[in-house]
Amino acid sequence: MVTPSTDWRNVIMVAQRSNILSADSVLLQPVEAIKGVGPRLAHHLKxxxxxxxxxxxxxxxxxxxxxxxxxxxxxLRPGDYVSFVATLLGGREVRYRRRKIYQVTFSDGTGVVTAKWFHYGRWLIQRFQGLKGSVRVSGTLRVFGGKLEIHHPEIEAVEGVNEEGSGGIVPRYSGIPGIGPRAYRRIMKEVVSNFIPQVEETLPAAVRDYFNLVDLQAALRQVHFPSELPEVERSLQLSPGLRRLIFEELFFLELLIIRSREMLARETGQAMGLDRDFLRRVGKLLPFSLTNAQKRVMREISADLGKRRPMNRLVQGDVGCGKTVVALLTAFIVIANGFQAAVMAPTEILAQQHYVNLKPYAEPLGVPLVLLTSKLKSREKQTSTEAIAKGEARLVIGTHALIQKHVTFQRLGLVVIDEQHRFGVLQRMALRQKGGSPHVLVMTATPIPRTLAMTAYGDLDVSVIDELPPGRTPVQTRIIHAKQRYKAYELLRQEFNQGHQAYIIYPLVEESEKSDLRDVTSMTEHLGKEVFPDIPLAMLHGRMAAEEKQKIMAAFASKQLQLLVATTVIEVGIDVPDATVMVVEHPERFGLSQLHQLRGRVGRSTHASYCLLIYEGGGLETRQRLAIMEQSNDGFRIAEEDLRLRGPGDLIGLQQAGFMDLKLANLVRDAETLAAARRAALTLIQKDPELTKPTHAVIRAKLQRQSHQVADLLKTS
Structure with missing residues (x-):
């Protein structure tokens, strides 16, 4: 057995001399295998x-x-990540918003920059007392009150620095708590020098030659430690190394999508008949008629359910278009055929809301309904799990808890995944393994641009609900500078006096060490004491216990509370008709699609509704970006603009999107590369469907590693 104190460097050297480890195995070694990485650094890296x-x-x-x-x-340009050499003019503690901050002033004779630390210790003061001569300052430059500022920058003395990676072209990595930028660059120097020679080529020579791509080892060296400043830093042109890595990322994405769709095509599902008498009983419970768009989508879903091939359909539509009703009707079609239906929501709050909203329909029809989330008490969880396994629970509402290994269904016929941008293909595959190829219906209120839909959801058929229910009033959006915040408070007061409710959203739960952004915790206290002392309010954020969150949401829904001060935990699915104002502080910190989702929490009745975006910094560019929210309520236009400006990561939360974890590609900028990668993937699968040729062994191994994530998901606790 290998103990934690094992010297991995010796293990690898012996193994390499003995030809025990393949190159692929070397790359899968733990970070302790790297020279200079001991237990402390390894802990921070992991x-x-x-x-x-x-x-x-x-x-x-x-x-x-x-x-x-x-x-x-x-x-220097505000908004850029900059690095400059200057002389330290002085540092001191100052009062700022009820707390002390430490600020240091630098100058090079052509200008002055003030560095600020919002949380600090004596070590910082002592460090600056010991600094003499010129220093290099690196960080994101911003303008505040007409003056240049930089928050929590990286500081290093210029004189006497011999560290490899200082001077020349220096890579800038995402920060790692506990490891300074220079220390991390030293680690990467070691990795590039000693491990890149072990990296196996993943793309066939024919593909590299046809698309004019450099080899993988050269690409990695060039991207980590380039000898010249890459063109991507100066223009829209990508360096050959980065272009190669982007192509590879998209190539493997397309391979997974193609293989996933082919696997689905070979599966056999259960054909579902339509029990029209039962559906008429369901229809009588609905307090409204379906829109034409809802009827069209239900026809498409019914046709899918009638086939022996499992349905795999994405229903997308703007906020408030009535996707939940479509999901409910689909679930009842399957339940009427003797199967179970599972609805998976991205958050506990949304799962609880679905449970409360669906109960009035399920109970009169005699359909047993259960809720399963990870935050339930042990006894409640056990009761729900047993009811699901025995088939007693016919309609199951839950979160990620539904894909845990110990959760089994007796006869799962349908999986509904609400808010697709929180789940990916791997999660769908994990849920599908819970039953004999159940039908899958995915719903998203984030309109997916066609380019992205083809790529991210290539294994899904797509339906669009492009019509809002009658009586909905478009939300009026206004952009307000922080200096005029009082105008927002005046509008809130008017709405409260009419008995209406409101949300105020902040980006942080509590004060941050690295930011002067307003936060939920301190602002709830401020609003309750100084702005709206007579208005019942509460705060809501993701760190709160599930019971507490549910209690607050229930109080808000029943109008015991008029103001909810929250983070983006309320971004999706929350439905309170009397909420008429959405205030977002620091909107420059959010993507346009996320702002559109937040705006969708109001305007859910015939009352006039408002979305107020209160910004402080960012300059003209920020104001122009936010202006799109003023100009349009069209989720598709906003999504396209967000994709163009910020890439897909901000649009669909790719950290949770299964295998579609695009670290490099921007599907607008790289549209041609995407098309090329798709062609290459299709050609490869046509020539070698099972990837059994020796020349494709590395590709097959990498795909298998990614596919193992499905098994990992099933083990999630």
Whole structure:
């Protein structure tokens, strides 16, 4: 047995001399195998998800700093990540918003930059007392009150620095708590020098030649430690190394999508008949008529359910278009055929809301309904799990808890996944394994641009609900500067006096060490004491216990509370008709699609509704970006703009999107590369469907590793 104190470097050297380890195995070694990485550094790396040598190799720089010369402060641009050399003029503690901060002033003779630390210790003061001469300052430059500022920058003395990676073109990586930028660059130097020679090529020579791609080893060296500043830093042109890695990322994404769709096509599902008498009983319970768009989508779903091939359909539509009703009707079709239906929501709050909203329909029809989330008490969880396994629970509402290994269904016929941008293909596959190829219906209120839908959801057929129920009033959106915050409070007061309710959203739960952004905790206290002392309010955020969150949401829904001060935990699915105002503080911190989702929490009745975006910084570019929210309520237009400006990561939360974890590609910028990668993947699968040729062994191994994530999901506790 290998103990924690094992010297991995010796193990690998012996294994390599004995030809025991393949090159692929070397990359899967733990980070302790790297020279200079002991238990302390390994702990910090693993906390960031960097567990193996391969993780480090593919944790690419965010950008580069050109330290070959000096750039004058007067030439720096706000909003850029900058690096400059200057003289320290002085540092002192100052009062700022009921707390102390430490600020230091730097100048190079052409301009002045103030660095600020919002949380700090004596060590910081002592460090600056010991600094003499010129220092290099690196961080994101911003403008506040007409002056240049930089928050929590990286500081290093210029004189006497001989560290490899300082000077020249320096890679800039995402921060890792406990490991300074210079220390991390030293680790990466070691990885690049000693492990890149072990990296096996993953793309066939014919593909590389046809698409003019450099080999993988050269690409990795070039991306981590380039000899020249990459063109991507100066223009829209990508370096050959980055272009190669983007192609590979998209190539393997397309391979997984193609294989997933082919596997689905070979599966046999249960054909579902329509019990029209039962559906008429369901229809009588609905307090409204379906829109034409809802009827069209139900016809498409009914046709899918009638086939012996499992349905795999994405229903997308703007906020408030009535997707939940479509899901309910689909579930009842399956239940009427003697099967179980499971609805998986992305959050406990949304799962609880579905449970409360669906109960009035399920109970009169005699359909047993249960809720299963990870935060339930042990006895409640056991009761629900047993009812699901025995088939007594016909309609099951839950969160990720539904894909845990110990949860089994007796006869699962339908899986409904609500808010697709929180789940990916792997999660769908994990749920599908709970039953004999159940039908799958995915719902999203984030309109997916066609380019992204083809790529991210290529294994799904797509339906669109493009019509809102009658009586909905478009939400009026206004952009307000922080100096005019009082105008937002005046509008809130008017709405409260009419008996209406409101949300105020902040980006942080509590004060941050690295930011002066407003937060939910302190602002709830401020609003309750100084702004709206007579208004019943409460705060809501993701760190709260499930019972507490449910209690607060129930109080808000029953109008015991008029104001909810929250984080984006309320982003999806919350439905309170009397809520007429959505205030978002620091909207520049959110993507447009996320702002559109937040806006969708109001305007859910005939009352006039408002969305107020209160911004402080960012300049003209931020104001122009937010103006799109003023100009349009069209979720598709906003999603397209968000994809163009920020890439797919901000649009669909790719950290949770199964295998579609695009670290490099931007599906607008890289549209041609995407098309090329798809062609290459299709050609490969046509020539070698099972990837059995020796030349494709590396590709097959990588795909198998990614597919094993399904098994890992099933083991999730």
């Amino acid at each position: 906390a960031k998800g960097l567990v193996t040598v391969e993780h480090l190799l593919f944790n690419l720089p965010l950008g580069y700093l050109d330290q070959r010369g000096t750039i004058q402060i007067s030439r």
